[in-house]
Amino acid sequence: MKRVLPQPVLSLVLLISWLVLNNSIAPGSIVMGAIVALIVPWITHRFWEIGAGVKDFTALIGYVGIVLVDIIQANFVVARQVLGANRSLNSQLFELELDLEGALPISILAATITLTPGTVSCRVSPDQRSLWVHALHADDAQTEITTIKQRYEARLQRIFGQPVTAGATESTSRGAES
Amino acid sequence: MIFDLIVSALILFGAAFVLLGSLGLAKLPSFFMRLHGPTKASTLGVGSILLGSAVYFSAQGGLSVHEILILIFLFLTAPVSALLMARAGMHRGLKGDNPSHEDKRD
Numbered sequence: 001m002k003r004v005l006p007q008p009v010l011s012l013v014l015l016i017s018w019l020v021l022n023n024s025i026a027p028g029s030i031v032m033g034a035i036v037a038l039i040v041p042w043i044t045h046r047f048w049e050i051g052a053g054v055k056d057f058t059a060l061i062g063y064v065g066i067v068l069v070d071i072i073q074a075n076f077v078v079a080r081q082v083l084g085a086n087r088s089l090n091s092q093l094f095e096l097e098l099d100l101e102g103a104l105p106i107s108i109l110a111a112t113i114t115l116t117p118g119t120v121s122c123r124v125s126p127d128q129r130s131l132w133v134h135a136l137h138a139d140d141a142q143t144e145i146t147t148i149k150q151r152y153e154a155r156l157q158r159i160f161g162q163p164v165t166a167g168a169t170e171s172t173s174r175g176a177e178s
Numbered sequence: 179m180i181f182d183l184i185v186s187a188l189i190l191f192g193a194a195f196v197l198l199g200s201l202g203l204a205k206l207p208s209f210f211m212r213l214h215g216p217t218k219a220s221t222l223g224v225g226s227i228l229l230g231s232a233v234y235f236s237a238q239g240g241l242s243v244h245e246i247l248i249l250i251f252l253f254l255t256a257p258v259s260a261l262l263m264a265r266a267g268m269h270r271g272l273k274g275d276n277p278s279h280e281d282k283r284d
Contacts, residue, residue: 020247023240075195075222078214082202086276091211093274114257115221120213121257122264134264134274136214 007045011037055161063155070116070151078118081137093122094141096131096148099165105156106131112152119144181237185230192226199223208277209267217260225249 005011018033019025054060081089100106106128110121118136125131138144157164202215228245235242 017247020243023242023244071218072222074218078202078218079195079198082198082205082215086206086211089211089276091208091274091276093210093268110261111254111257114217114260115253118214118218120210120217120260120264122210122261123268132264132268134210134213136211 005038005041007041010041014040054159056159059155059159063152063159066151066155067112067116074116074118078136081118089137090139091134091136092138092141093132093134094138094145096133096145098129098131098153099149100153100156100160101128101162102160103128105160105162109152109156113148116152119148181233185234185237188226188230188233192223192228192230195223195226197223208275209272210264210274211276213260213264213267217256221253221256224252228252 015030015033015037018036019029022029022033098106098109100109106124110124110131113119113121113131113133118138120134120136122132122134133144133148135141135144154164199215199218203212206212206215228249232242232245
């Protein structure tokens with residue numbers, strides 16, 4: 001089983017992507033998709049870091065929802081900042097200490113930061129302990145860091161079954177919502 | 179008719195945000211600030227246009243879901259290209275602050 005399907009979730013994602021790409025659930029597409037879903041993980045499994053698995057799927061769905069809402073809000077905020085007086089924007093680079101561990105969770109956090117309110121992640125330190133972030137407009141880097149840690153990092157820690165360290169107070173009060 | 183309205187609204191909305199993204203690219207004063215335009219405004223912009231396309235072709239008969247896949251891949255890859263550019267910027271030692279008050283060399 002392990003040899004045929006080294007990564008069942010990846011296989012499932014590939015099969016679904018194939019069907020979506022073909023826009024059909026005809027038997028032929030399913031067979032082709034199944035072949036892709038079997039062969040691709042078999043070729044690529046050496047490249048994957050094993051270990052960082054999603055532990056809490058409901059939290060993951062909640063996270064995706066929050067990020068989507070934030071992306072839409074972020075667009076309006078950035079739109080206003082771009083159209084307004086660029087001179088008044090206080091943009092800066094700051095370093096965010098990471099409590100999150102593992103390449104996959106950190107990549108997701110970095111991608112989230114880039115897609116959401118006025119921030120772009122710039123560089124992960126080689127020891128994976130910190131992340132450089134550029135904010136288009138931030139009055140205070142510390143406030144920005146706290147927001148990112150409480151809103152995204154704490155949730156990712158829960159999703160990947162890591163001990164939640166940052167913003168424990170806020171994340172418990174928001175627990176019901178996610 | 180109602181579908182036409184939804185599709186037009188989505189595409190106009192999307193086009194407006196793509197325009198804003200490009201405007202940000204042209205207007206913002208420094209390298210790091212310019213990164214924000216295309217990474218954000220255009221994700222929602224292209225997202226809306228794709229959604230409009232999905233609605234249009236689904237209304238024509240036959241569910242069309244390719245666009246959702248494009249959207250997912252777009253959201254997966256946009257941060258990667260942004261990160262690569264930002265890393266290159268940091269490597270070259272570009273400043274992250276707003277240079278409006280100084281000259282606009284970079």
